[in-house]
Amino acid sequence: RENSSENILSSANRLLLCEGRLMLAESTRLLDVYLFLFDDFLLITKIKRNKKKYGGSDTSLIPVCPSLTPELQSFIREGGFCTVLDQPIPLDRLILKNVEPV
Secondary structure (H helix, E strand, O other): OOOOOOOHHHOOOOOEEEEEEEEEEEOOEEEEEEEEEEOOEEEEEEEEEOOOOOOOOOHHHOOOOOOOOHHHHHHHHOOEEEEEOOOOEEHHHOOOOOOOOO
């Protein structure tokens, strides 16, 4: 949602604790998602692949933020990107449980 008074991702005090790729089971389908766990909320993004290739053949020249994981850097160089799937989930409203693999 657009909110002109505050950008929730712009806090200078926010720490990125962990990030990684997961498959999210959503009713009848599986979604390829990338999670960002900050010290105050969980952000779920949808992984999208750009069908167009960049103009040059050497994709290693595409600038990528060095603080991203190598997996995410590689994905971005291949033309992929992440879009926010839903509103961030505050950690004080989140319950995590271990489940057995099916």
